[in-house]
Amino acid sequence: MIKVSVDEEALQEIYREEVRKKLEKASKDLVFWDTAELKRRTCMSWNTIQNTFFFDTRFEKFKLGGKWYFPAEQAEAFLLSWFDEQKQSGKRRNMA
Template sequence: MISVSIDEEVLLEIYREEVQKKLEAADKELVYWDTPELKRRVCMSWNTIQETFFHDPRFPKHKIGSKWYYPAKETEEFLLVWFEEQYLAGKKRRSLV
């Protein structure tokens, strides 16, 4: 009789790694994000986006017709810098108190 035993933790880790690879590949396929994709990526409402970074002159955006588009790579780079700036500004405010 043949018996097969599977370590569920190892199997789960392999599964996670493969899903992560697929997600990264899908991210690389997007050249532009639309507004729903931007909202999903930053986990913010449209109003919050407009109140915080949308009008920052460094934020890359293009309006085509009535719809906004955001170049994926440049937008991601901007957001990483912007979030770091917000974190450091908040840290500085806390140290002043």
């Protein structure tokens, strides 16, 4: 008779790590975002996006037909940078 003993905690950690890797890969699989994906990723409405960063010249975008597209890697990098800028300007306003 063979007995197998499994460390449940270690197994859960391996499972979590593999799920994290799959989610990260799925996130990187997109080459372009459309407006729906941009709204989902930022948790902002289309009006808020347009009123905050959409017209920033650093934000890469192009329109194909009637639909906007955003290069995924550049959009993510811009948004992280833009968010840091907003945090910094908010700190400066709070100190004044």
